Amino acid sequence: MASKVTFIGAGNMAGAIIGGMIESGVSPDDIMATSPSDDILAPLRERLSIHTATDNAAAVAESDVVVLAVKPQIMREVCEKMRDAVQARRPLIVSVAAGLPAETLEHWLGGDLPLVRCMPNTPALVGAGAAGLYANANVDDAQRRLATELMEAVGLVEWVDDEALLDAVTAVSGSAPAYFFLMFEAMEETGVKLGLPADTARRLAMQTALGAAKMALSSDKLPGELKRNVMSPGGTTERAVEHLEEAGLRRIMAEAMTACADRASEMADELGKR
Structure with a gap:
């Protein structure tokens, strides 16, 4: 340049x-x-x-x-x-x-x-x-x-x-770091309840997120396939993922991201009128 x-x-x-x-x-x-x-x-x-x-x-x-x-x-x-x-x-x-x-x-x-x-x-x-x-x-x-x-x-x-x-970009990436920070908070809190020191739970959660993102970015496989590759039948990961699905994680994420995109559109209207 x-x-x-x-x-x-x-x-x-x-x-x-x-x-x-x-x-x-x-x-x-x-x-x-x-x-x-x-x-x-x-x-x-x-x-x-x-x-x-x-x-x-x-x-x-x-x-x-x-x-x-x-x-x-x-x-x-x-x-x-x-x-x-x-x-x-x-x-x-x-x-x-x-x-x-x-x-x-x-x-x-x-x-x-x-x-x-x-x-x-x-x-x-x-x-x-x-x-x-x-x-x-x-x-x-x-x-x-x-x-x-x-x-x-x-x-x-x-x-x-x-x-x-x-507005969709805002929902998918612009505001999204906060979604992951919220997950880190929740994982740390649960790790502590399960007996881990807070700083240990925090570092493990963050490093795992970093590793998962690097794997996904470097792989030609879709996230769904990568997820299935970690899930042994009847194993711990399968149990956790099934619980997340049953609890409505996909619906919650869709509602949150749609609310984010809607607010971005509203802000554009508000700021553009000034």
Whole structure:
């Protein structure tokens, strides 16, 4: 990636992506981050040797890619203040802000811009993220590759052709780390009841989840087959899985994920009207 990239916002997600970019070979000299406060920028500048600025418009004037990484609640004000600079430069816009539709963002920035919406998740902070991306009609193939490289620096990237599917991405990966953290809590609590020390139960549960995910990602077998391979007839795993099925785990997950996707859609409507 030989493009100049500016991050509007210097929070955890921006820092994670910048760190991943540098690890993948992008020169810190090609990266800028902005924030109203130099106190926020200083640690990022010192740790990663990137450029920083407190003036968004000036930073955008030198950029090929602009990553919107501020809170959705202040996004309109931020976009409108740098609208003229964006229209003069016409960079690729990549938004990692949850809930804000591409059309709304493009309107706030003056319209007729190449814009990619990204739904990342928090494991990006440790280089193991999963992100869903959507491009508007103004994004060309080279810009899609740029956006892919940007987010692949911190994990897996999947594109969707319909922006509404980002709500499903939110349910499947964006919010999903919390589902697993809840399972870790439940497994730790039960492990303690069965006699294990809490830290032992916690580490065993987390390592097992990591191992299962690695097996699934590296295998050509579907999860159902991998599950069956662990289940000896009449054995312990079969008993546990049968209990989970009888208790309605599939129904519970479907209801929870549908509620998540519905809320993502509601938030898009709420934020887009501001």
